Amino acid sequence: MSASRTTVAAGAPAAPRSAPLPERAGVGLRHRHVPDFLTGRPAAAWLEVHSENYLVEGGPRTAQLERIRADYPLSCHGVGLSLGSAEGLDAGHLARLRALYDRFEPGLVSDHLSWSVAAGTYAADLLPLPMTEEALAVVARNLDHAQAALGRRLAVENPSCYLSFAASTIPEAEFLAELVRRTGCALLLDVNNLYVCQRNLGLDPAAWLDAVPGEAVAEIHLAGHARIEVEGRELLIDDHGSRVIEPVWQLYQETLRRFGPRPTLIEWDTALPPLEVLLGEAERAQEFLDACDIGLPAVARGTAREALHAG
Amino acid sequence: MPADVGSPGGLADLQRAMVRAVHGDRQAFASVTAAIDDDGLGANKRLFLHLNTITHALTGVLRQAYPATAGLLGAERFETLARGFLRAAPPQRAELSAYGAGFDRFLVAEGALAEPLAAVARLDWAVQEAYFAADAEPLTAAALAAIPEERQAALGFALVPSARLLPLPAALAWRRWVAFADRGVVAIAEAPGRPDSGPAPVPAAALVWRRPDLTVAARPLSVGELVCLAALAAGESLLDAAAGAEATAEFDLAALLTDGLAGGLFDAAPPGGP
Structure with missing residues (x-):
């Protein structure tokens, strides 16, 4: 595919500022790459930022994002809403997010099926929830609160998991599907997270994809992960620090085959390479989106199905 | 349990x-x-x-x-x-x-x-x-010049929200900080004051603020500069702030104002300001 396919078309009529994200491939905007976007117009179809990085009073970050936002559709991805907190949501945090979203008018806002806040302390991680009826009620209540306070539909991302709770009774995909039914939220399908959970905890991606409502999937994430060995056992860590691996690409193709094209993000947060590497990954995602768009059979579909059931 | x-x-x-x-x-x-x-x-x-x-x-x-x-x-x-x-x-x-x-x-x-x-x-x-401090419109020399001279002394010169005045209990602290600070994040003026003012005085304090170009800067302050800027930050008029500072040695109000205006140190629209 030529690079021009992912270039923002010069002279094309501008979409409304808060229009939904295009069903194309975007990249995460990280501080080190900001100069690339201030001095040129790199070929990303859209950009995503971490909301909490922009919850500041003023200064260069928000000023730079204002300039970049004029040229690119934007998605705001939260990491601190703590949708799974039994104590409820922080009204101050919601108000700051609302002000940010009203200012930058992102085409999509999202956060995670996880929690980070308890007893007034913020844990700088996306902590897992027990998949119970109680947790489902908590997250649904918090989602209702968040969507009302933000004045927007939220997309909820499936987490990377390293542990499960003995008390869990609801499969993750059913938990997410029920959240969609109860709250009208959207889903952010992180394909790498799905793969990480498959390898770490034995989650079945095919059954997972069967169980989630595809029409609710508003965005897809792709990323690399790290492998560590703990007492002879391999664990995958969702560190967003490398290229997307082949089995994840295959799972992505299978996802597109089932649900059709969706805005797809290349996430890269650690060991950040030059922007060109992210754009190259986005270009590959765009190839699969294009194949999906014109009804071609997904490349290596058989291989993708095999990957779904690989251990 | x-x-x-x-x-x-x-x-x-x-x-x-x-x-x-x-x-x-x-x-x-x-x-x-x-x-x-x-x-x-x-x-x-x-x-x-x-x-x-x-x-x-x-x-x-x-x-x-x-x-x-x-x-x-x-x-x-x-x-x-x-x-x-x-x-x-x-x-x-x-x-x-x-x-x-x-x-x-x-x-x-x-x-x-x-x-x-x-x-x-x-x-x-x-x-x-x-x-990360709040943005502000800095007072410029041109805007100040438009104010009649007889009114200038009674003006307040509030500092921009990013400005921080830090007493330095030991000159060593400034030197150590300068040696290890990340120059990619902060621009440091190591020898403040005018070139003809002789050796730089021992700093009594440091001033850190964000300039109009959104870069952060830091410079040491003499006792007089600290007294003057602290008084301005507290809402005193330029006349009163300068009077307090002039009792100290090595204070040059014109140089401080010139540097401050050039560096966007003063807020253009403080409550009761210019």
Whole structure:
């Protein structure tokens, strides 16, 4: 595919500022790459930022994002809403997010099926929830609160998991599907997270994809992960620090085959390479989106199905 | 006792225990592992992954916010102290740009820095605060010149929201901070004042602020400059602030105003200002 396919078309009529994200491939905007976007117009179809990085009073970050936002559709991805907190949501945090979203008018806002806040302390991680009826009620209540306070539909991302709770009774995909039914939220399908959970905890991606409502999937994430060995056992860590691996690409193709094209993000947060590497990954995602768009059979579909059931 | 996550109130109990566990509370850690599937690896090792992620993230946040302090203490010592701080004072908000306030006091309490050198940590934090402070329209020389001269002395010159005045209990603190500061983040004027004013005086304080081009700058202040700027920041008129400062040696009001106007130090629209 030529690079021009992912270039923002010069002279094309501008979409409304808060229009939904295009069903194309975007990249995460990280501080080190900001100069690339201030001095040129790199070929990303859209950009995503971490909301909490922009919850500041003023200064260069928000000023730079204002300039970049004029040229690119934007998605705001939260990491601190703590949708799974039994104590409820922080009204101050919601108000700051609302002000940010009203200012930058992102085409999509999202956060995670996880929690980070308890007893007034913020844990700088996306902590897992027990998949119970109680947790489902908590997250649904918090989602209702968040969507009302933000004045927007939220997309909820499936987490990377390293542990499960003995008390869990609801499969993750059913938990997410029920959240969609109860709250009208959207889903952010992180394909790498799905793969990480498959390898770490034995989650079945095919059954997972069967169980989630595809029409609710508003965005897809792709990323690399790290492998560590703990007492002879391999664990995958969702560190967003490398290229997307082949089995994840295959799972992505299978996802597109089932649900059709969706805005797809290349996430890269650690060991950040030059922007060109992210754009190259986005270009590959765009190839699969294009194949999906014109009804071609997904490349290596058989291989993708095999990957779904690989251990 | 393991957290009972299946009963009413169980999730809240689990989360309160787990947030303590991932910040290093051993009793809470043991309590939470009892609720986690062993799954062939061990619940404690699985939970430790989260503790490790948080420790790595927060020590990284502190290292970035306190570059000169890290240089002064050395990487290994800084890492140990940062771990101690995040266990004693974990973040309360998800906005990690605000995390790290009070690290200077922690370092003094731990005996890692003598009080005079704690100014190194305070300077680091002032840069962090200045970088993210609220935006403001700076007062320009042209705007000031448009104000009739007879009114200028009665004007207030509030400082922009990013401005921080930090007393320096020892000249050594400034020199150490200058030696280790991240010049990619802050521009430092090492010898303030005019070229004809002779050797730079021993700094009494430091000024950190964000300039109109959105870069953060720092410069040492003489006693007179500190007195004048502190009075202006407190809302005194230029006349009163200058009168207090002129009682001290080595004070040059014109030079201070010229530098301040050129660097965007004064707020164009303070309450009751120009």
